[in-house]
Amino acid sequence: MDGLExxxxxxxxxxxxxxxxxxxxxxxxxSIDTPPPTVSGSLHVGHVFSYTHTDVVARFxxxxxxxxxxxxxxxxxxxxxxxxxxxxxxxxxxPSLPYDPSFTPPEKAPKNDRDFVQVSRRxxxxxxxxxxxxxxxxxxxxxxxxxxxxxxxxxxxxxSESSRATAQRAFLRNLARGEAYSQQAPTLWDTTFRTAVAxxxxxxxxxxxxxxxxxxxxxxxxxxxxxxxxxxxxxxxCVALVAHPDDERxxxxxxxxxxxxxxxxxxxxxxxxxxxxxxxxxxxMICTFGDxxxxxxxxxxxxPNRTVIGRDGRLLRETPQWLADGPGAELYASIAGATVFSAxxxxxxxxxxxxxxxxxxxxxxxxxxxxxxxxxxxxxxxxRQWYLRNGGRDVELRSALLERGxxxxxxxxxxxxxxxxxxxxLNGDWLISRQRFFGVPFPVWYRLDADGEPVHDDPIVPDxxxxxxxxxxxxxxxxxxxxxxxxxxxxxxxxxxxxWATSSLTPLxxxxxxxxxxxxxxxxPMDLRPQGQDIIRTWLFSTVVRAHLEFGGLPWSRTALSGxxxxxxxxxxxxxxxxxxxxxxxxxxxxxxxxxxxAASSRLGTDATFDTGQMKIGRRLAMKLLNASKxxxxxxxxRGDAADPAAVTEAxxxxxxxxxxxxxxxxxxxxxxxDHATALDVTERFFWTFCDDWVELxxxxxxxxxxEGPAASAxxxxxxxxxxxxxxxxxxxxxxxxxxxxxxxxxxxxxASWPAVEDLGPVDEGxxxxxxxxxxxxxxxxxxxxxxxxxxxxxxxxxxVSGPAAxxxxxxxxxxxxxxxxxxxxxxxxxxxxxxxxxxPALSAQAEIAPAG
RNA sequence: GGGCGAUUAGCUCAGUGGUAGAGCACCUCGUUCACACCGAGGGGGUCACUGGUUCGAACCCAGUAUCGCCCA
Numbered sequence: 012m013d014g015l016e017x018x019x020x021x022x023x024x025x026x027x028x029x030x031x032x033x034x035x036x037x038x039x040x041x042s043i044d045t046p047p048p049t050v051s052g053s054l055h056v057g058h059v060f061s062y063t064h065t066d067v068v069a070r071f072x073x074x075x076x077x078x079x080x081x082x083x084x085x086x087x088x089x090x091x092x093x094x095x096x097x098x099x100x101x102x103x104x105x106p107s108l109p110y111d112p113s114f115t116p117p118e119k120a121p122k123n124d125r126d127f128v129q130v131s132r133r134x135x136x137x138x139x140x141x142x143x144x145x146x147x148x149x150x151x152x153x154x155x156x157x158x159x160x161x162x163x164x165x166x167x168x169x170x171s172e173s174s175r176a177t178a179q180r181a182f183l184r185n186l187a188r189g190e191a192y193s194q195q196a197p198t199l200w201d202t203t204f205r206t207a208v209a210x211x212x213x214x215x216x217x218x219x220x221x222x223x224x225x226x227x228x229x230x231x232x233x234x235x236x237x238x239x240x241x242x243x244x245x246x247x248x249c250v251a252l253v254a255h256p257d258d259e260r261x262x263x264x265x266x267x268x269x270x271x272x273x274x275x276x277x278x279x280x281x282x283x284x285x286x287x288x289x290x291x292x293x294x295x296m297i298c299t300f301g302d303x304x305x306x307x308x309x310x311x312x313x314x315p316n317r318t319v320i321g322r323d324g325r326l327l328r329e330t331p332q333w334l335a336d337g338p339g340a341e342l343y344a345s346i347a348g349a350t351v352f353s354a355x356x357x358x359x360x361x362x363x364x365x366x367x368x369x370x371x372x373x374x375x376x377x378x379x380x381x382x383x384x385x386x387x388x389x390x391x392x393x394x395r396q397w398y399l400r401n402g403g404r405d406v407e408l409r410s411a412l413l414e415r416g417x418x419x420x421x422x423x424x425x426x427x428x429x430x431x432x433x434x435x436x437l438n439g440d441w442l443i444s445r446q447r448f449f450g451v452p453f454p455v456w457y458r459l460d461a462d463g464e465p466v467h468d469d470p471i472v473p474d475x476x477x478x479x480x481x482x483x484x485x486x487x488x489x490x491x492x493x494x495x496x497x498x499x500x501x502x503x504x505x506x507x508x509x510x511w512a513t514s515s516l517t518p519l520x521x522x523x524x525x526x527x528x529x530x531x532x533x534x535x536p537m538d539l540r541p542q543g544q545d546i547i548r549t550w551l552f553s554t555v556v557r558a559h560l561e562f563g564g565l566p567w568s569r570t571a572l573s574g575x576x577x578x579x580x581x582x583x584x585x586x587x588x589x590x591x592x593x594x595x596x597x598x599x600x601x602x603x604x605x606x607x608x609x610a611a612s613s614r615l616g617t618d619a620t621f622d623t624g625q626m627k628i629g630r631r632l633a634m635k636l637l638n639a640s641k642x643x644x645x646x647x648x649x650r651g652d653a654a655d656p657a658a659v660t661e662a663x664x665x666x667x668x669x670x671x672x673x674x675x676x677x678x679x680x681x682x683x684x685x686d687h688a689t690a691l692d693v694t695e696r697f698f699w700t701f702c703d704d705w706v707e708l709x710x711x712x713x714x715x716x717x718x719e720g721p722a723a724s725a726x727x728x729x730x731x732x733x734x735x736x737x738x739x740x741x742x743x744x745x746x747x748x749x750x751x752x753x754x755x756x757x758x759x760x761x762x763a764s765w766p767a768v769e770d771l772g773p774v775d776e777g778x779x780x781x782x783x784x785x786x787x788x789x790x791x792x793x794x795x796x797x798x799x800x801x802x803x804x805x806x807x808x809x810x811x812v813s814g815p816a817a818x819x820x821x822x823x824x825x826x827x828x829x830x831x832x833x834x835x836x837x838x839x840x841x842x843x844x845x846x847x848x849x850x851x852p853a854l855s856a857q858a859e860i861a862p863a864g
Numbered sequence: 865g866g867g868c869g870a871u872u873a874g875c876u877c878a879g880u881g882g883u884a885g886a887g888c889a890c891c892u893c894g895u896u897c898a899c900a901c902c903g904a905g906g907g908g909g910u911c912a913c914u915g916g917u918u919c920g921a922a923c924c925c926a927g928u929a930u931c932g933c934c935c936a
Contacts, residue, residue: 215936378936428868429934436935544933575933612877616869618932622876624888627901634901642898692878696886706898790905797905802894 015746016603020155028759029160033530035078042534043069044518044567045161046542046550047084047169050146051095054153056621057543059594061573063610065541066159067687068571070742073160074765080534082165082521083154087143088174089510090204090384093449096139103127104135104448106483132448132483139449143170153595158603158745160761167520169513170449174520175479178513179454181557183472186455190400190560191443193467197299197306198442200392201382202324206446207396208382208389209509210403210439211549218379218388221372222291225362227252227269230277236261236269237369239291241377243362244326244355245298247274247334247343250314254294256282261294271296272367273358274339281312300391302380303438320390322446326354351390395467397444397453397506401556403437415555420569422685423616426544433548441553443512450507454480456487463498471501475525515553518566537567544572544616571685574618592621604744605630611743614688632695633747636740639702640751643729646713650755654730656772661712661721662824663785664728665778667705670697671732672768678739679765687742694739701732704786711831721827735766784821785829788812791856792833799860806834810858816842818854836861 023029043065048058065081073079097103101120108131116138117128130138147168154161167174185191198207223243226235238252249271254261264280271278278296285304286295297308299316308314321327328348334340342361346354362368379388402409412434421427444453454473457465471487473480482503486492494500513520518537523530536558542550551570558566597606601623608629613619648654659665674697681689711717713725734756741748741760752760768774792810796803810833812819819840822829826838835858 423869425868432867432935548934577932617877618870620876622888625876628887631899631901635899638899638902640898645898688878692886702899703903793904794906797893800893803904804894804897 013602015750016156016158016598019746019749020158023160023759023761024155024163026759028761029073029079029081029162031080031162031165032078033533035533037533039076039078040080040533041069041072041077041539042080042522042537042567043082044521044537044540044554045081045083047086047167047514047517048150049086049091050143050150051087051091054150054594056592056594056597057576059157059597059606060576060610060613060619061541061543062154062159063157063607064571064573064615064687065539066157066161067607067611067742068539068541068682068685069160070745070761071682071687071690071765073761074738074741074763076764079160079162080165080537081159081161082167083151083159083161083163084166084517084521085143085147085150085168086510086514087139087147088169088513089450089507090206090445090447091510092139092143092170093135093447096135096142096449097124097127099142100138101127102130102135102138104132105129106132106448108132110134135448139170143168153598156595156598156603158607160745165521167517169510169517169520170451172479173526174513174516175451177516177520177524177526178451178508179478179480180475180525181516181519181561182508182512183454183475183478185399185560186470186472188560191397192400193395193397193444193470195393195395195467197309197391198394198396199303199380199382199389200322200394201385201387202322202390203385203387204382204447205322207394207442207444208385209442209511210437211441211511211552212383213380213389214383215378216381217376219374220377220379221374223359223362223372224292224369225272225296226367226369227271227278227296229264230268230270235367236264236280236294237292238294238296239373240296240301241375242298242301242355243358243368244351245301245319246271246296246358246362247276247326247331247339248298248300248317248319249274249276249278249296250299250309250317251278251297251312252280252294253283253286253297253308253312254280255286255288256284258286258288258293273342273361273365274334275337276333281308281314283308283312299393302391306391316393318393320351320392322392322394324387324390325350396442397508398440399443399512399556400560401437401441401553402434403439403441409434409437412552412555412559415559415565418565419555419567422569422571423614426547426570426572426616429544429547430552433552441556443509444506445509446505447507450510451479451513452481452483452507453504454478454482455504456482456490456501457504459496459498459500459502461498463496465502470504511549511553514550515557518554518558519561536562536565538569540567540570542570542572544574547572569685572616574613574616577618577620597626601626602630602633602746604633604746607743607745608632608691611687611691615685629744632698633744635702636698636736636744636747637751639698639706640733640737640754643706643733644755646726646729648726648730648733648755651757652734654727654734656727656731658723658727659731659772659775661709661724661728661828662775662778662781663705663708663828664724665775666781666783667701667732668728668771669774669776669779670700670782671735672771672774675735675739675766675768675771690739691743694736694743698736698740700782700786701736704789705732705782707789708782708785708825708828708832712828716831717827731771735770738763738766778824780817780821781824784818785825787814787818787854788822788825788829788838788856789832791854792829792835792858795856795858796860801860804834806861807836808859808861809837809839810835810856811839811841812854812856813841813843814854816844834861 069079069081100116110131110133114134220241222239224237224239226237228235265282268277268279299318300306326346330343334343346357402412416430456471487501490501522535554566605626609625674693677693678690709725712721715722737748737752748760819842823840
């Protein structure tokens with residue numbers, strides 16, 4: 012069985028076994044919106060798991076006669092690639108540098124990123140292209156080895172020219188319809204990556220902090236008002252104090268003003284229901300901007316914007332105007348340009364020295380928002396960003412998107428809850444711009460006014476026919492390059508789109524939207540979106556949004572969600588825990604069929620344990636399929652599909668085919684409801700009975716011990732059963748099934764038709780149960796020998812089998828085969844009567860070991 | 865704090881109203897005759913807990929506990 016991958020993977024490629032037939036009509040096509048793996052990462056065992064689930068479905072649909080459109084894609088766009096390229100080559104992008112065509116990256120990347128080489132944007136993009144191309148080769152060879160039945164001629168990547176064109180085209184249409192807009196607004200900002208991030212990329216992390224109790228003096232005089240804050244560093248950005256409108260303690264203060272300690276800025280005391288009387292002292296300072304609640308207060312209470320934290324996560328270097336003439340100007344000058352961390356320290360020390368802070372800081376842990384890929388808390392800075400409407404600020408759109416979710420078929424069904432909760436909880440539109448370099452540029456330029464300031468509310472856009480465009484490299488339509496950046500001229504939008512803004516278009520990228528209308532008409536909307544459950548809120552939702560906005564419909568009719576892979580301690584497998592096994596090593600050690608067996612044994616949506624034991628079982632199953640097939644074919648089974656069901660005359664043979672008919676029915680029904688694990692389970696269960704009981708029973712007869720008729724019955728049964736079994740196993744064990752198929756059938760098993768009950772001939776209902784009963788007799792006779800501690804090949808003298816009438820009668824119909832298999836001289840059948848209501852006795856046997864000789 | 869899911873043999877998991885299952889691991893036996901990457905046989909479980917519905921509950925309902933994930 013070793014070596015099957017090397018033989019068959021290239022053979023399938025050469026024969027075009029998995030080629031999509033693009034002459035097929037939509038109704039005969041099954042199209043799959045494959046998740047494009049991030050090539051900047053590495054494939055891990057979780058990918059193998061979920062991609063196997065998809066492949067099993069693809070193979071089933073193909074055998075059912077569908078023309079399967081199953082492309083692969085690579086997500087090579089965006090920040091993850093930038094990070095990998097930076098670390099791999101030891102470079103950092105500085106867009107202000109000129110392009111140097113002779114640049115070669117350092118031999119070895121420096122350890123510390125401070126020593127990274129600064130390169131131009133064009134060089135940086137070239138390095139991104141180079142590394143992703145190499146990575147994609149590695150990924151493809153792994154997928155081929157795993158046996159994914161992908162049509163590689165349709166492979167796409169999210170940074171390719173046509174993907175950039177598609178992303179820009181879709182954006183321009185969103186813009187034209189008013190679904191995309193840009194806005195200067197407080198934005199969640201990662202200071203490490205210096206980019207805005209979207210709501211979907213946030214995560215809360217429990218973080219150490221401390222409450223600082225700080226007094227504000229009323230302007231009108233009186234006792235100081237104490238607030239408790241975890242971020243005293245924002246004191247210079249304070250614009251108001253806020254308490255709950257019903258809070259009796261602070262009611263007298265509403266409408267009055269207080270002075271901020273240290274800085275002496277006069278700010279109002281205001282009321283807002285979001286202020287929590289239970290939290291801290293019940294009154295809080297509003298700063299621009301400490302958290303998203305500050306943003307809400309700032310917006311709803313129409314407060315001024317006094318930002319002090321810059322995009323680099325440091326305090327603004329220039330002393331802000333509202334502090335310049337106050338008592339805190341000197342203090343501010345001492346913290347200008349400092350990091351938030353050290354500035355906070357300085358402010359606290361100053362507060363303690365001045366006596367404005369009461370007591371020691373009270374240590375707490377509280378949830379703080381982080382970018383999921385970042386390791387510093389997010390700041391909120393006011394910037395101009397592009398947004399796409401996603402229902403976060405629009406009840407009507409939101410309910411339309413919930414309705415789309417309801418139209419989608421979910422496997423498993425309960426995953427829909429995650430979609431509903433996410434959509435219902437959105438609190439803003441989708442922020443799609445990123446201040447990065449390797450991504451799809453916004454296809455937008457701005458006119459510059461007489462002062463050289465961009466006019467944002469009237470962007471210049473290109474003609475769709477000219478896409479993709481790079482506004483940083485091409486002049487705006489109607490302008491020449493020498494007008495770039497000069498008053499009265501133009502400027503490019505500096506941003507790129509977030510990765511999700513492109514990957515939300517995968518059904519369009521791959522289907523040839525506006526590029527290949529013929530293909531598009533045959534595959535879109537697609538049939539299946541397989542993906543991980545972790546990206547329902549991002550990939551699945553954003554794809555639904557884009558399709559809804561562009562076409563007013565779903566991009567696919569159903570989605571299949573795979574679960575996690577857990578390590579043996581029931582934790583999610585992750586690199587940081589050092590428990591990730593490389594997929595290639597896994598495939599080499601156990602064989603592709605074995606690893607696929609492990610993956611396919613798990614149902615959709617169910618987390619699975621990484622379990623090499625399960626792979627060993629899969630390997631044993633594949634091996635057994637090869638060995639049993641070799642033996643069965645050695646009985647003289649004819650090549651091809653000529654076996655005649657009419658030759659099946661023995662009851663035990665008719666019985667095994669009747670059982671197999673049930674298996675075909677159950678496996679087909681399971682596949683139809685996307686329950687591949689049950690399809691595998693019923694097939695495997697039958698196969699072991701087939702080998703252990705049926706094959707053992709008919710060995711002697713097939714060799715002709717009882718003459719030609721009974722032998723022909725065994726051979727025909729073997730041929731029919733094996734042809735059926737190989738096709739049932741083909742989606743799961745494509746290598747072993749193909750290998751055996753090639754021994755005696757024409758073409759590929761993966762192009763053969765899925766078995767139908769009718770292929771098995773008329774089911775002989777009267778023979779039902781004969782094999783099961785005979786199997787029970789085999790077991791009890793084997794037990795006699797096992798307990799006597801003799802070989803199973805030891806002959807028995809006269810045996811007596813007792814049991815319920817029905818079982819005994821059924822087994823007796825296979826007496827000749829039973830005698831041969833058990834080496835018994837004779838069997839006496841004894842029916843045990845069962846009184847009404849009594850439990851039927853188990854089958855039992857008595858027999859003497861025949862004397863040696 | 866809210867939501868979703870899980871909890872069955874030492875391990876990994878099936879089992880959705882009618883006598884508790886499979887594989888692995890373990891114990892015993894058996895190898896020229898498809899398969900030692902094997903075959904046969906065997907031992908092993910208060911189905912997390914507490915109530916309820918029912919003639920009958922691993923399964924349905926309510927609650928509790930523990931674990932995982934998502935959201936706030």
